[in-house]
Amino acid sequence: MDLSRARYLILAEGSFSLHGAKTASSAIRYFPERVTAVIDSTQAGRTVGEVLGFGGEIPIVASLEDGLAVTGDRPTALLIGVAPRSGRLPADWIPVVVRAAEAGLDLVSGLHDFLADIPAIRAAAERSGVAIVDLRRPPTDLPVSTARAREVDAFTVLTVGTDCNIGKMTAALEIRRGLEQAGARVVFAPTGQTGILIEGWGIAVDAVVSDFVAGAAERLVLEGAKRVGPGGIVLVEGQGSLIHPGYSGVTLGLLHGTLPRAMILCHDATRTRIRSDGVYDFVRMSTLTEAIRMNEAMLEPLRPARVIGIALKTAELPEAEARRAVQRAAEETGLPATDPVRFGPEPLVRAILEAAGPAAMVRPAPAAQPA
Amino acid sequence: MDLSRARYLILAEGSFSLHGAKTASSAIRYFPERVTAVIDSTQAGRTVGEVLGFGGEIPIVASLEDGLAVTGDRPTALLIGVAPRSGRLPADWIPVVVRAAEAGLDLVSGLHDFLADIPAIRAAAERSGVAIVDLRRPPTDLPVSTARAREVDAFTVLTVGTDCNIGKMTAALEIRRGLEQAGARVVFAPTGQTGILIEGWGIAVDAVVSDFVAGAAERLVLEGAKRVGPGGIVLVEGQGSLIHPGYSGVTLGLLHGTLPRAMILCHDATRTRIRSDGVYDFVRMSTLTEAIRMNEAMLEPLRPARVIGIALKTAELPEAEARRAVQRAAEETGLPATDPVRFGPEPLVRAILEAAGPAAMVRPAPAAQPA
Numbered sequence: 013m014d015l016s017r018a019r020y021l022i023l024a025e026g027s028f029s030l031h032g033a034k035t036a037s038s039a040i041r042y043f044p045e046r047v048t049a050v051i052d053s054t055q056a057g058r059t060v061g062e063v064l065g066f067g068g069e070i071p072i073v074a075s076l077e078d079g080l081a082v083t084g085d086r087p088t089a090l091l092i093g094v095a096p097r098s099g100r101l102p103a104d105w106i107p108v109v110v111r112a113a114e115a116g117l118d119l120v121s122g123l124h125d126f127l128a129d130i131p132a133i134r135a136a137a138e139r140s141g142v143a144i145v146d147l148r149r150p151p152t153d154l155p156v157s158t159a160r161a162r163e164v165d166a167f168t169v170l171t172v173g174t175d176c177n178i179g180k181m182t183a184a185l186e187i188r189r190g191l192e193q194a195g196a197r198v199v200f201a202p203t204g205q206t207g208i209l210i211e212g213w214g215i216a217v218d219a220v221v222s223d224f225v226a227g228a229a230e231r232l233v234l235e236g237a238k239r240v241g242p243g244g245i246v247l248v249e250g251q252g253s254l255i256h257p258g259y260s261g262v263t264l265g266l267l268h269g270t271l272p273r274a275m276i277l278c279h280d281a282t283r284t285r286i287r288s289d290g291v292y293d294f295v296r297m298s299t300l301t302e303a304i305r306m307n308e309a310m311l312e313p314l315r316p317a318r319v320i321g322i323a324l325k326t327a328e329l330p331e332a333e334a335r336r337a338v339q340r341a342a343e344e345t346g347l348p349a350t351d352p353v354r355f356g357p358e359p360l361v362r363a364i365l366e367a368a369g370p371a372a373m374v375r376p377a378p379a380a381q382p383a
Numbered sequence: 384m385d386l387s388r389a390r391y392l393i394l395a396e397g398s399f400s401l402h403g404a405k406t407a408s409s410a411i412r413y414f415p416e417r418v419t420a421v422i423d424s425t426q427a428g429r430t431v432g433e434v435l436g437f438g439g440e441i442p443i444v445a446s447l448e449d450g451l452a453v454t455g456d457r458p459t460a461l462l463i464g465v466a467p468r469s470g471r472l473p474a475d476w477i478p479v480v481v482r483a484a485e486a487g488l489d490l491v492s493g494l495h496d497f498l499a500d501i502p503a504i505r506a507a508a509e510r511s512g513v514a515i516v517d518l519r520r521p522p523t524d525l526p527v528s529t530a531r532a533r534e535v536d537a538f539t540v541l542t543v544g545t546d547c548n549i550g551k552m553t554a555a556l557e558i559r560r561g562l563e564q565a566g567a568r569v570v571f572a573p574t575g576q577t578g579i580l581i582e583g584w585g586i587a588v589d590a591v592v593s594d595f596v597a598g599a600a601e602r603l604v605l606e607g608a609k610r611v612g613p614g615g616i617v618l619v620e621g622q623g624s625l626i627h628p629g630y631s632g633v634t635l636g637l638l639h640g641t642l643p644r645a646m647i648l649c650h651d652a653t654r655t656r657i658r659s660d661g662v663y664d665f666v667r668m669s670t671l672t673e674a675i676r677m678n679e680a681m682l683e684p685l686r687p688a689r690v691i692g693i694a695l696k697t698a699e700l701p702e703a704e705a706r707r708a709v710q711r712a713a714e715e716t717g718l719p720a721t722d723p724v725r726f727g728p729e730p731l732v733r734a735i736l737e738a739a740g741p742a743a744m745v746r747p748a749p750a751a752q753p754a
Contacts, residue, residue: 265632
């Protein structure tokens with residue numbers, strides 16, 4: 013199936029919200045025109061716009077069958093809309109997924125538990141001739157990194173962060189849009205299930221066997237460099253944080269496999285502790301200065317490179333406070349700062365263009381030669 | 384099958400040497416009495432002692448059939464004796480493994496490619512009723528770490544290192560022996576295929592999906608603490624290095640999942656570059672001071688703890704130079720240093736006992752109470 017043409021009915025039973033259903037809310041943010049409805053019986057009758065603040069009139073329905081019955085907007089695929097920390101599919105969702113397959117919907121999921129490995133779901137998909145796309149399933153032939161990302165003829169930028177769920181993918185996507193508008197050649201290299209859903213390619217590095225995480229990042233950089241061509245910009249989606257008790261290994265493997273030429277640091281202006289339902293409350297968030305120093309220090313022995321801008325998440329602040337937070341971040345670090353969603357990515361776009369140099373710009377096509 | 388009772392015929396065709404067949408040479412170092420022969424047709428007729436410098440009269444034979452025919456020393460299992468960087472089984476070894484199964488040998492392997500996933504091998508094992516033990520196959524139910532290792536009532540020590548293959552397992556095993564001789568309660572928690580082969584339990588963290596590496600380390604610490612009892616010492620086998628381009632993610636995940644109370648730094652006195660057939664030559668080895676600082680800095684936000692001793696690998700130096708290297712390491716760091724294999728682990732044993740406190744010692748059994 014072609015992810016870029018699918019029309020999605022999203023399953024988010026009991027958990028549809030901005031934070032509770034990241035895959036669902038990202039799909040609605042980036043391609044609302046291809047989302048037909050959201051299943052969450054606890055909020056049926058409301059609209060997506062009412063719950064998320066964006067997504068407009070997309071209906072929330074009580075069941076798969078109600079979702080299939082939405083007039084004039086037939087979905088082609090069921091998207092599992094949640095990515096719980098465990099990565100497991102709630103057991104009572106299996107019958108719903110089976111019925112979706114029987115109704116002819118392709119099945120798309122970003123969970124660690126692959127749908128294709130659940131016998132009832134696999135059997136239903138085979139019977140019905142629908143596709144299963146497990147976004148997180150890694151290639152089977154990944155290498156141990158040999159650090160070839162050092163040598164690519166592209167300018168690699170990695171979004172790093174002080175925590176999970178702090179805007180590393182969003183910042184990269186906003187920066188990509190800004191770079192394209194500025195006339196640069198740029199490709200976005202997704203490293204997580206949501207980015208893969210949006211772009212249609214990538215590797216979910218957190219689902220890769222740990223010996224091969226850097227190798228997966230290396231492969232993404234090589235592929236991105238090929239796609240964008242010599243001198244172009246490869247924007248790699250970061251994951252986690254170097255001080256995250258659960259995921260720091262993914263973060264460092266990604267940093268060392270990517271070997272970026274520059275980093276953008278993503279941070280939440282209002283967060284003071286590593287966030288995860290209180291599990292990691294004992295970890296104080298890094299300051300911007302600490303996080304810059306740590307990321308640069310961990311990269312330095314392999315390839316010295318700098319953090320060149322700050323992407324701040326200010327969604328929970330009123331606008332005036334958000335502007336002050338951006339101003340403070342710029343003053344503390346001496347770097348360009350912005351909330352790329354709220355105030356636009358321009359300061360970061362300028363910083364990257366300056367670092368990447370003129371080779372990153374689209375050149376006018378050569379004049380036609382006389383035959 | 385019971386790993387601790389198996390008698391091994393080791394397959395190391397074309398690659399039997401100290402560095403080329405780490406699994407084989409570790410087996411021979413730690414339980415030579417249970418190794419019946421080594422298969423390597425390029426060195427058939429020699430003894431293991433001639434090749435490794437230890438292992439004595441264990442014969443090297445040309446084929447599986449010759450290994451089975453060694454008089455009076457019938458193996459019960461075939462051990463795949465190599466762990467190539469890719470972790471893959473050489474294709475032309477498959478028929479040999481199949482014939483071993485057909486001859487009634489259990490099959491033991493530490494490769495990333497699981498023997499049980501190779502159809503011809505699996506079928507042969509099922510036909511013959513022999514066991515397949517893939518040492519690196521992780522548990523299927525690992526959690527994301529919730530940092531419970533912080534709370535265990537045991538003194539956790541992690542061996543960290545400046546590179547791969549630099550003595551982190553060996554140092555831990557030598558220290559364990561020293562601690563036991565000193566009357567301490569201690570358990571060794573293996574994190575790699577060779578340690579698991581020696582101990583009969585553990586998790587190969589490099590084979591775990593990267594989101595769950597810290598969770599695997601957490602589980603090992605909890606299990607180790609249970610085995611050793613309150614106040615005992617859990618010695619966790621480290622992996623890789625924080626600046627290793629291929630494996631640093633494994634290293635940091637293990638550090639943050641283990642959350643040790645103290646670290647022992649392992650280093651090779653003669654190595655100047657990250658070693659791996661030249662692939663990583665661009666990375667200068669850390670100095671001891673740099674490596675101590677980096678390991679402590681990466682642990683600090685989660686649990687402040689110190690490196691309390693240096694385990695130096697000096698195998699490639701003459702004895703007088705080795706003693707000088709140990710002396711220099713102690714002077715540079717202000718910490719106890721030794722080559723635990725060559726000069727004994729005592730300085731590290733004393734440092735750990737001092738840090739762990741008297742609760743780690745075996746207490747005399749309470750006097751029998753009158754009934």
